[in-house]
Amino acid sequence: MLIVALVLAVIGLAALVMAVVTSNELIAWVCIAASVIGVVLLIVDALRDRSKSDAGEAAEEDAVPDATDDVEDYPDEAPVAADYDEAPVAAERADEDPPRS
Numbered sequence: 001m002l003i004v005a006l007v008l009a010v011i012g013l014a015a016l017v018m019a020v021v022t023s024n025e026l027i028a029w030v031c032i033a034a035s036v037i038g039v040v041l042l043i044v045d046a047l048r049d050r051s052k053s054d055a056g057e058a059a060e061e062d063a064v065p066d067a068t069d070d071v072e073d074y075p076d077e078a079p080v081a082a083d084y085d086e087a088p089v090a091a092e093r094a095d096e097d098p099p100r101s
Contacts, residue, residue: 001041001042001044001045002045004038005038005039005042005045008034008035008037008038008041009034009035009038011030011034012030012032012034012035013031015028015030015031016031
């Protein structure tokens with residue numbers, strides 16, 4: 001439809017030039033008619049495109065599952081090493097004497 005509107009715009013421009021050069025009223029009306037038809041086609045095309053995008057978004061929303069169902073809650077802060085049982089064991093090993101060679 002956009003190509004048809006473009007062709008009508010070219011026809012309207014050519015008719016406008018011809019109407020001005022020849023001072024012919026009939027050619028001027030052809031220019032006006034071509035312009036009006038082109039604008040109507042552009043409006044219809046824009047409305048169809050909008051309705052297709054709205055329908056596509058609605059179908060996409062129906063197809064996508066709710067993402068909040070699979071969310072895991074992670075703590076905001078990293079755990080502190082003193083909270084684990086392994087920390088005292090590591091501290092005891094550090095207190096031991098190093099092996100003698």
